[in-house]
Amino acid sequence: MENWQENLKTADAKKLNTICCFCSCGCGMIASVKDGKLIGLEGDPNHPINQGALCSKGAAAAELHRSLDRVTEPLYRKSYADNWEPVSWDFALSLIAKKIYETREAHWESHESLPNGQQVAVNRMDAVAFFGSAVCTNEETYLEKKLALLLGTSYIEHQARL
Numbered sequence: 001m002e003n004w005q006e007n008l009k010t011a012d013a014k015k016l017n018t019i020c021c022f023c024s025c026g027c028g029m030i031a032s033v034k035d036g037k038l039i040g041l042e043g044d045p046n047h048p049i050n051q052g053a054l055c056s057k058g059a060a061a062a063e064l065h066r067s068l069d070r071v072t073e074p075l076y077r078k079s080y081a082d083n084w085e086p087v088s089w090d091f092a093l094s095l096i097a098k099k100i101y102e103t104r105e106a107h108w109e110s111h112e113s114l115p116n117g118q119q120v121a122v123n124r125m126d127a128v129a130f131f132g133s134a135v136c137t138n139e140e141t142y143l144e145k146k147l148a149l150l151l152g153t154s155y156i157e158h159q160a161r162l
């Protein structure tokens with residue numbers, strides 16, 4: 001009997017493990033990439049959450065990748081400008097880091113006064129909030145939480161809780 005798997009269009013494609021981007025279930029997917037292009041996206045049979053299954057949204061997720069509306073580079077809107085301009089990742093990440101640093105410096109609270117006048121150490125900065133995503137894996141979310149706490153903010157929310 002002919003080996004049908006050899007005839008699949010994804011047979012010689014590179015297989016990459018990824019996560020569905022739609023909801024907080026975090027179903028595992030296998031992306032088949034050939035010549036730098038995504039040619040297949042299917043449920044990962046070895047993933048403990050979905051064991052290969054995908055709902056209709058996950059099954060259609062490859063369409064997001066192919067959408068002409070998909071944003072593929074950082075966009076920046078200058079103050080008072082009415083349009084967004086494409087910028088490099090270096091520019092975007094440096095700007096974000098600079099703004100987080102400046103905000104932390106301006107809003108750092110080392111102590112708080114209790115109603116009885118006692119000063120207690122709090123060491124926090126509540127002027128920056130973190131917002132997680134169902135696209136993130138457990139490991140990425142762990143790092144995000146760690147970064148948020150290192151910066152001193154307790155405002156950490158997640159898309160999946162909305």
Ligand code: SF4
Nearest residue numbers: 020022023027055058
């Ligand atoms: S496949 Fe469906 S259930 Fe699974 S993460 Fe995607 S949207 Fe959620």
